Amino acid sequence: MMKRMIIAGLKGGEGATTVTANLANALERLNQQTLSVDCTKMNLLRLHFSTPIQNTQGWAVNVMNNTAFYKAAYESPEGVAFFPFGELTVEETNQFKTSKKNVFNTLTNELTPLGGNDCWQLVLLDDFIENKEIYLSLLDSSDIICLVLTPDPSHYNLLHNKVFSRESFFYQKEYRIKTKFLVNQFHPEAVVSCDFLMVLQQELHDYLLPVILHYDVAIVESLANLTSLSIYAPQSQSSHDFQALAYWCLSYFSPENHPSSSL
Amino acid sequence: MLYNPSIVKHFKQQRRFYEQCWQSPSSLMGRAVLWGWFSFCLFFLKPKVAGIRSWRLLLHYYPHINFSHPSLLDGIRFIIQSLWLLIVKQNSISKKHVNVKAGFKKIYGAVSHCFNVPLHFMMQKKNVIEESVSQINMRLFHQNKIIQQTHTMIIYLGVSLVVVLILICIMVPLTLAAQSIFIVILWMLAMMVRRLPGRFPSLFLIALSLLASTRYIWWRSTSTLNWDEPIGLVLGGILLMAEIYAWIILILGYFQNMWPLNRKPEPLPVDPKDWPVIDIMIPTLNEECHIIKTTIYALLGIDWPKNKLNIYILDDGNREDIKQFSKEVGVHYLARPTHEGAKAGNINYALARSDADFVAVFDCDHIPTRAFFQLTMGIFLNDPKLALLQTAHHFFSPDPFERNLANFGHVPNESSLFYGLTQDGNDLWNSAFFCGSCAILRRKPLEEVGGVAVETVTEDAHTSLKMHRLGYRSAYLKQPISAGLATETLSAHVAQRIRWARGMAQIFRIENPLLAKGLKWQQRLCYLNAMLHFLSGIPRIVFLTAPLFFLLFHVYVIYAPALAIILYVLPHMMHASITNSRMQGEYRHSFWGEIYETVIAWYIARPTTIALFLPNKGFFNVTEKGGLVLKSYYDWTLATPYLVLVGFNIAGVLYGIYRLGWGPSGEIGSVSVNLLWTLYNLFILGGAVAVAEETKQVRENPRVAVNIPVIIRFHSGHVIAAIMKNFSLGGLSIVTSQALPIEAGQKLEVILTGGKQEFIFPLRIIYRQNKLLGLALETLSPQQHIDYVQCTFARADTWVQWQRGSRTDKPLMSLQQVLEVGGKGYQRLWKHSPRVIFYSVKYLLRLIAVIASLRPRPIFINKKVMDYYAPVMNEHN
Known part of the structure; x- marks a missing residue:
């Protein structure tokens, strides 16, 4: 059965794009088939998959122009399949803004048959917390909603004021049970980072993923070298962290853990 | 000049082959010899002889002579080998060799098959018995009077039947032939049961062993004393007493160890508010500051509410730096104005100045893991009569035996029998006793017995004895939830044992467990064994000297024919060994106890004897730990008594050999038995002698080997995954x-x-070797120190997988190890002996080696030449 995972940040800058790209890479290294979809206007996921900067193609461009959706599919040098968002013109952007909900409904419908049975679909979203209505079809069809946050005051604030609020998707039980929080850019050398991590561990309990992603310069370096982290710095802690995250994903969907999902 | 160039080339190739086989260039002499041989082959021999190229024959028939580089004695070797080949061994017998081996294997296989046949059947029976025992419905049993009565009847009947049978087995004299059949049956039963898992087979083995040993003791006391010869009677009587002592220890040991309780931690109340307050006492006298600091850091980070812990450093050394440190980290510091009563007095002084319901005592070198109280306090809360909970002492640095014999982590250490099995066995009989550290006591019973006992030098065992007399209970947890330093030098180890032995003998006199009121008989036996165990000094010396009286002075200490001795003593020793190996194998390998006991035997003999007569004499000496041994040296003072014993034993062996060859032929049996005994003693003494060589220990902080993933962070922002190998x-x-x-x-x-x-944690790279990094900690704040200890020593899982590598005991392999250690002892003795002896022995050995090298060697025909020489060459390198 296809496994769909939504990855989103709370405010931007948490590294949700990085997480998506590297998790896809790590899953591929465990011989899992993956399909990553970039739904952010910044269109940066393609950078992690070594796409040339000049390439402006993407699924949103195709949808706007009524071109076939699947034609926007690419494969990275490591063999990871992905859909870049594409660079929209001003006109297209306006059009996209007005018909956002329809676009994402189309996306959900187009994605569902793709990628075969055991495929992991990693869907990267932005402005997620404020605009849950737009993504409803995606939310309903997803298996995990992974919210990336960094252990700092602003994210703690957002967590309490936005995520835990009555309007939030998190307030609804059917979404809450599949939500997981993922701490990224953890600075063990900074006391404040450690303290906020401890608070998050206390408050989020099982909603917090057991894997903590450490801040590592190697991530930026691998991006600058247009290659994946696991190739650029295989012995870096980040590479190990993502490997651990991939293992967690596998165990989360293992039949023993999730008897219902195996049916 | 006579040869044609192609032949010369050929010869050169052949010569090179010889050089390759021996991996050495040829000498002028060698070339001449080989040249002659090759020419001889060329002109007079067939190209192939016995399937081998004739020019290679020398390599096959003279495998020990390097013809390409002959030495002075090779001529003689050549002649001897030639004569031997011509006269003794004309055909290769290598084929026969194989046959003999295969035949032996076949027989062995058949015999072991015989033992395996009933295995399955017995396994089933065993399971049936164990199941039916576990399924007995006790409630039904107590309700039904008739069942109860018949049950008692059956038990009485059964017991009396068994007693009669046992008496017959023990007391009926048998002819030697009948006795040999008897021991074969016993042995076969043991061999069959030995492999079955579970406790019932262990009990069966114990029964067999008791039977064999008691029969031996009975036979020894009734038919081996010569009442007509006073000297023989006295000496024989002494030996018999020693043997009876060993027999009692054996029985008590079986009783103690037959059913280890394996107690498990019990859960605490969910709300930490219900957890009790604990006073932690850390008595110290002169230990180094950094040792105390580690323990304090571990305690400061322990998983227990901070307001429910009072840590007291009890400094009997009144040291300013410790006081300063305690102020820095915020723990209590108590120093007495006077120092009476040593450690016990120190704790009592602190008891009067603290008030929590529970008192935990840690030696300052025992580091508790963070879960220590969480795993232990639940047991206390569930049992209000529990006065003492002792946990295992686990040592992360090698003790003198492990260090000096270099077997750290391969052979279970000396203390692991006591903490792994004996205390656990005691626990079943509610007689686990206080060991002075890593224990928690309830304050009320402790104060009822007047605090920690000060009358004896083993205050710990004495205190728990007093509490047991008042009807309080004790418990023991064998999980390694703390770790400490072992004694550093052998002399410190011996001093510690002297103190224990003296203290136990004192308790034996002052508060004899057999007579003291309030104890159950099981507790009496357990305490009795603990005390008797330390009286082993004199019996051990008796065993080490007994055969000499026969060998040197013709005194028949055992007045019986040699064959009878063998037939009686063999089952006694074999069964004790098999049974103990099964029961204790995980905690002590066979025969190692002999070395441990022998080392301290001489030193505890005198103090225990004195303490038995004058129990109030004696002082408390502190065991030194955490020190350095800067240079290897040989502890001559300590080894002196053993060297004297070695001297006597060697004299005994030499005289025994003389008697074997030139004495009356009727004595040969007795002489051989005593010779074997003496040789065994010599090896055991060799072990004791070997331990006295103090190997150097230069590292101030002993390292703990682990395998834990860690993360390195560079100042550049790079974060690397790594594995911590030791800390x-x-x-x-x-x-x-x-x-x-x-x-x-x-x-x-x-x-x-x-x-x-x-x-x-900030660190600095000290050395780098490929992928291995050695890092030293930079200056840490007190909080960082606490965190560091929590992440290393005090991790709850650090000691769990510790030393689980080679824990199974194989008696014969263990015997071989012990013999090797004995041999090592003499080698070390020789190395450290005066120059004159060193060189004379060295040259004597060399002379013997040279003479031995002249002996003829077996030849090889079937193997390839290169295959044969490869290992030889390695030896030469």
């Missing part, structure tokens, strides 16, 4: 998956996990 208080070693471009002296940070949290 100590001063630093750690890590291995990365690839060599890193860094240099010694560079600073970096290491992130360790403790629980769910991560802690970061």
